[in-house]
Amino acid sequence: MKTFEYTKADSPEAAVAAGGRFIAGGTNLLDLMKLQIEAPEKLVDISRLDLATIEERADGGLTIGALVPNSDLAADPRVIKRYPVLSRALLAGASGQLRNKASTGGNLLQRTRCYYFYDTAMPCNKREPGSGCAAIGGFNRILAILGTSDQCIATHPSDMAVAMRALDAVIVTLQPGGDRRRIAIHDFYRLPGDTPHIETVIQPGELITHIDLPPPPAGKQLYRKVRDRASYAFALVSIAGIVSVEDGRIASASLAFGGLGPMPWRNPAVEAALIGQAPSTAVFEAAADALLADARGHGSNDFKIPLTRRTLIACLRDLTAA
Amino acid sequence: MHFTINGEQHDANPDIRASLLDLLREHLGLTGTKKGCDHGQCGACTVLVNGRRINACLTLAVMHQDDDILTIEGLGSADNLHPLQAAFVKHDGFQCGYCTPGQICSAVGMLDEVAKGWPSHVSGSLDTIELTETEISERMSGNLCRCSAYPNIVDAISEVAGLAPAGREVASS
Numbered sequence: 001m002k003t004f005e006y007t008k009a010d011s012p013e014a015a016v017a018a019g020g021r022f023i024a025g026g027t028n029l030l031d032l033m034k035l036q037i038e039a040p041e042k043l044v045d046i047s048r049l050d051l052a053t054i055e056e057r058a059d060g061g062l063t064i065g066a067l068v069p070n071s072d073l074a075a076d077p078r079v080i081k082r083y084p085v086l087s088r089a090l091l092a093g094a095s096g097q098l099r100n101k102a103s104t105g106g107n108l109l110q111r112t113r114c115y116y117f118y119d120t121a122m123p124c125n126k127r128e129p130g131s132g133c134a135a136i137g138g139f140n141r142i143l144a145i146l147g148t149s150d151q152c153i154a155t156h157p158s159d160m161a162v163a164m165r166a167l168d169a170v171i172v173t174l175q176p177g178g179d180r181r182r183i184a185i186h187d188f189y190r191l192p193g194d195t196p197h198i199e200t201v202i203q204p205g206e207l208i209t210h211i212d213l214p215p216p217p218a219g220k221q222l223y224r225k226v227r228d229r230a231s232y233a234f235a236l237v238s239i240a241g242i243v244s245v246e247d248g249r250i251a252s253a254s255l256a257f258g259g260l261g262p263m264p265w266r267n268p269a270v271e272a273a274l275i276g277q278a279p280s281t282a283v284f285e286a287a288a289d290a291l292l293a294d295a296r297g298h299g300s301n302d303f304k305i306p307l308t309r310r311t312l313i314a315c316l317r318d319l320t321a322a
Numbered sequence: 323m324h325f326t327i328n329g330e331q332h333d334a335n336p337d338i339r340a341s342l343l344d345l346l347r348e349h350l351g352l353t354g355t356k357k358g359c360d361h362g363q364c365g366a367c368t369v370l371v372n373g374r375r376i377n378a379c380l381t382l383a384v385m386h387q388d389d390d391i392l393t394i395e396g397l398g399s400a401d402n403l404h405p406l407q408a409a410f411v412k413h414d415g416f417q418c419g420y421c422t423p424g425q426i427c428s429a430v431g432m433l434d435e436v437a438k439g440w441p442s443h444v445s446g447s448l449d450t451i452e453l454t455e456t457e458i459s460e461r462m463s464g465n466l467c468r469c470s471a472y473p474n475i476v477d478a479i480s481e482v483a484g485l486a487p488a489g490r491e492v493a494s495s
Contacts, residue, residue, distance in 0.1 A: 095464025
């Protein structure tokens with residue numbers, strides 16, 4: 001690990017004024033610093049800021065402090081009752097120890113677990129821009145089939161963020177100049193293109209302070225994760241689904257996907273294929289066609305295309321069952 | 323820097339980069355907490371910070387000067403075993419023993435999470451928790467045992483948690 005200057009912030013304003021990398025739970029950042037994949041010159045400790053509570057919003061939603069640990073968010077009675085898809089997604093990720101430490105804001109910003117991003121002996125455009133992508137043509141079982149570029153096929157690893165994308169979360173930040181910014185999660189992540197090292201629209205020194213959840217949507221919620229072992233593994237594919245059925249037809253649908261793309265994935269065409277239709281296998285197949293129209297395997301992850309199709313159809317059956 | 327560990331005050335001046343794990347082992351001689359992977363994947367370094375289980379390898383010592391840190395040395399001693407330590411001995415919950423301090427600290431934190439009503443990935447209902455062997459396995463998945471003593475670890479934790487004996491099938495000749 002490269003050495004760094006350490007300072008502890010006593011307010012969000014002081015944190016953004018300090019001009020360094022923020023550390024909260026540290027479970028991803030320190031892991032990467034040990035490998036010198038991250039080497040910040042200055043760490044600003046934000047772990048004791050007063051951003052660890054969950055508050056009711058006037059519109060019936062919730063405001064989640066960026067420092068709420070993943071465990072606490074998953075177990076919050078309001079989240080369990082109104083946003084079970086979020087509890088389920090959180091509980092499907094990491095281990096008890098990591099969930100106790102990892103923060104809500106940090107979870108959104110965690111970096112890919114692509115083997116080649118972690119292996120500093122190999123080229124990786126995300127780790128070292130311009131060096132190449134060893135995953136294309138390499139071992140890419142866990143990597144992306146949607147939204148990739150010829151520079152990067154990494155996946156975003158979060159489960160929580162997938163549920164938040166299905167829930168239309170809004171990320172609230174404090175900028176170094178003191179201005180606040182509200183960013184819809186749909187606009188928060190960037191596709192890799194030819195700059196895979198830039199993953200979000202967050203600017204240097206900009207601090208996530210809260211995540212707002214709109215009022216809970218109508219319908220059933222579920223989170224299903226398919227992975228290589230039963231616990232403590234990243235998703236091959238995961239689905240956060242929220243679907244309501246009225247008078248025998250799908251009235252609303254929100255579907256987000258993990259393990260498939262460089263960001264928690266959502267495609268309005270999938271939902272358009274469902275809304276207004278009577279639930280049937282043919283309708284579910286059409287939704288899968290819409291999702292996978294541009295899917296592209298890279299060899300060892302080709303299986304994700306049929307796996308995603310089958311998982312989506314199974315989820316839609318459960319979500320629309322009477 | 324100033325630390326509170328197992329109820330005792332300690333002063334140390336580790337490098338700013340020192341993990342909580344390295345502080346315990348290299349600076350304070352508390353070698354009960356083990357370094358396995360040093361990347362949060364194995365759980366051998368699990369300690370309790372303000373009552374919550376975390377991976378000591380993935381956090382900076384400097385960030386824990388205001389915390390109450392509990393390690394395996396603070397849970398029990400050779401002549402005064404913690405109930406989980408006694409149960410691990412009784413049920414043969416280890417072979418080499420390297421993961422055991424982390425397993426036990428993790429189990430202490432895990433049982434407290436169950437007492438608080440926290441659900442898990444395998445909970446059928448998110449708001450009514452019933453502790454079962456399946457629940458224990460899921461909740462302990464952050465602690466690897468390369469000797470694969472898992473069935474006995476689950477038995478040991480089950481006994482302390484008050485679960486009925488599993489009646490596990492044992493092959494007999």
